[in-house]
Amino acid sequence: MPIEPMNLRRVSVFQNATDEDLRLFVQNGVERSLEEGEFFFFQGDPAAYAYILVSGRAKLLQTNPAGQQVNLRTISEWQVFGALGAVRENATYPASAQALEQSTALAIKSDYLHEMMQTRPYLSFDLMKLMTGYIQEMQERYRELATEKVERRIARALLRLTEKMGVKTEDGYIELSFTRQDLAEMSGTTLYTVSRVLSEWERHGLVEAGRERVTIRNPHGIVQIAEELEK
Amino acid sequence: MDQLQPQLYQSVQEVLNQWPQTASVFQAFKTACTGCYLARFCTLKEVAGSYDLQFDSFLEKLIEATQNPNNQRSDI
Numbered sequence: 001m002p003i004e005p006m007n008l009r010r011v012s013v014f015q016n017a018t019d020e021d022l023r024l025f026v027q028n029g030v031e032r033s034l035e036e037g038e039f040f041f042f043q044g045d046p047a048a049y050a051y052i053l054v055s056g057r058a059k060l061l062q063t064n065p066a067g068q069q070v071n072l073r074t075i076s077e078w079q080v081f082g083a084l085g086a087v088r089e090n091a092t093y094p095a096s097a098q099a100l101e102q103s104t105a106l107a108i109k110s111d112y113l114h115e116m117m118q119t120r121p122y123l124s125f126d127l128m129k130l131m132t133g134y135i136q137e138m139q140e141r142y143r144e145l146a147t148e149k150v151e152r153r154i155a156r157a158l159l160r161l162t163e164k165m166g167v168k169t170e171d172g173y174i175e176l177s178f179t180r181q182d183l184a185e186m187s188g189t190t191l192y193t194v195s196r197v198l199s200e201w202e203r204h205g206l207v208e209a210g211r212e213r214v215t216i217r218n219p220h221g222i223v224q225i226a227e228e229l230e231k
Numbered sequence: 232m233d234q235l236q237p238q239l240y241q242s243v244q245e246v247l248n249q250w251p252q253t254a255s256v257f258q259a260f261k262t263a264c265t266g267c268y269l270a271r272f273c274t275l276k277e278v279a280g281s282y283d284l285q286f287d288s289f290l291e292k293l294i295e296a297t298q299n300p301n302n303q304r305s306d307i
Contacts, residue, residue, distance in 0.1 A: 159268035159269065160268060162268060162269060162272075163268040163269070163271070166269075166272065172277070174269075174272055219269050219272060219273065220273075220277075220281035220282075223263060223267060223268075223269060226268075229263060
């Protein structure tokens, strides 16, 4: 289904774009549709395209030489990913992007975006805001890994996922879908530890943990753990 | 849709988006709401419940803050 240009205004870096610019981005982009598990790009590939997820969900993951994976971020609809090539010449993707479900993205050539940035200051500012947001998040996560208990790291990773993907139910609970492996990779720990912590939280009524779904029954309880608030 | 004043069913995110100056009230009541990942989910009523706040007094201070757009400090 063709992408409606005006929908691109839902993308943070295009919120100040003119209608004409939005049409140009769609005209000069290519739609890519993937099934669950397929990759938009691989870590180390030339960063030839910047992507906007139009439907579905994806994740950015990095692999070390030993084959260990770390989940960097989950991508939701109308989020930009893989935009490094628009800002830096000869950049390579620092991570792979994998579809978590059937997904479609608009791929815009990095060279084209780079050219547009020369005459559209809003694009430069908004890309800069996006990237400094990533830097801030990575700094926080680095600090957590270096100094904080694993339960707290898992709570914070769960909250990050919830912010992006959570859906509130009529009961006041929050539901979200992800695997325990995803949570382990995002919080720098093992599947075993995540399972142990989730079971503990389930015993205390904080969550209901299924195989690929978590229901947060006591959101404030998770915040208390994540922020070490007084109970 | 913008409200005339904060409502108990509104989320923290909605209230902070419409009246950024209310951030000082959330902080003065010692909540962790400003910058919280769950701001779009928690209603004012739920915040009062979670932090054991006197809801009427909390709402009153929020409304007071909305009437003073330049207010940076909340006297609680």
